Amino acid sequence: MTGTIHIVDDEETIRDALAFLFASRGLAATGWGSGEAFLEAQPLDDCACIILDVRMHGLSGPEVFERLRAMGSEAPVIFLTGHADVPVAVSTLKAGAFDFVEKPFNDNQIVDLAKAAIARFVRRQVETRTVDTIARKIRSLSAREAEVMERMIDGKLNKQIAGELGIAIRTVEVHRGRVLAKIGAGNAAELARLVSPVLPMLGASRQDGGGA
């Protein structure tokens, strides 16, 4: 099981129709009668795809979408609408919605869209996990080790690094060895390849990893 499709619509007819449709195609789906109910349950871990009706009692689809993104959810969202609302379509798509479909929809179209959304979700999950693994390793470095690593990636020699940090070459060697061990790289080239794409995404999240 790769994840569940969550259907949020205040019309029970549509909810049930979609749930039945997905079930008949072998896709797991759950229905929610309102945005509030869905958000409160927060089944974030299990969200591979979210289908939101635009106009609902209480929170609207776009409002639910906005809160999901604010909560950090990256799940693909497919909007359903019964009214030709171009501005809403444009703004949600520009905000990262997966698709925007007008009712009445075609069964095969919706199923294909949901499958594509889940496929994208799975792909991103894999990428994110890879990045997170590296990021966690980087955060496990002490402050000094991080300083040394940054300079290693720039291709600086131990001698230069020692000069910049005002410490002995031997000390740089020790840090360098620890960096390679913690990141799991055999040498500076591998380190640079692994870490350099992730570094720019870590801006303010570093914290002092050690004492002194």
Place this chain on the structure above:
Amino acid sequence: MTGTIHIVDDEETIRDALAFLFASRGLAATGWGSGEAFLEAQPLDDCACIILDVRMHGLSGPEVFERLRAMGSEAPVIFLTGHADVPVAVSTLKAGAFDFVEKPFNDNQIVDLAKAAIARFVRRQVETRTVDTIARKIRSLSAREAEVMERMIDGKLNKQIAGELGIAIRTVEVHRGRVLAKIGAGNAAELARLVSPVLPMLGASRQDGGGA
């Protein structure tokens, strides 16, 4: 001058109104009466932003958009439409359009959108130029040098590379030196940092850079 705004609309009234509007805000703009006329002139180099009417005589806006992309243009496109056409809005945005605006539009909104589009265009131009510089250097490598470089980035030792390629260590050293010189890196770490983000984008574009 960062580039020109190209307005493609078969209604002269709108063309002129937009051209006047942009001119009054200090933005250079040119009008075209049809998609065919615009495509034929191919002012690709000068396209910082393209405004396309959806429904026109001859080629429709989306058709023009599709041909532009097929021609390799990455310029941001803003669609204008007089009709609430959600499917067209969705498909064009998913295909990479910058925005989709319904008439009648607000003057300030259009100007701000055009400015944002131009800003994105300029930013991408800079990125593209950086990537192209590296890509050109990579293409200047001989076939053998490229094979060696690939393994350098993986952090392999000269000894390992020599084994894989069935050549002497000394030969690997020579290629290694030439790779670093051609790319402009001081060592393998810098090489990996510079080249590894660009490599995946070069799939089929490599060609033999040298003799025998």
Place this chain on the structure above:
DNA sequence: CGGTCCATTGCGGTAACCCACAATAGCGGC
């Protein structure tokens, strides 16, 4: 106060990198 973690440094040695000098050999063009 002892234990833990980290930064720091030194010694000595192996292995790897980098380069100048020198030479052989195949391919394509004039």
Place this chain on the structure above:
DNA sequence: GCCGCTATTGTGGGTTACCGCAATGGACCG
């Protein structure tokens, strides 16, 4: 056939990287 480009290899030597062993000193915790 000569020239130029590239690939290939060797010799020898200076510079670096990397590692084990050993030790000192500061900060924090129970």
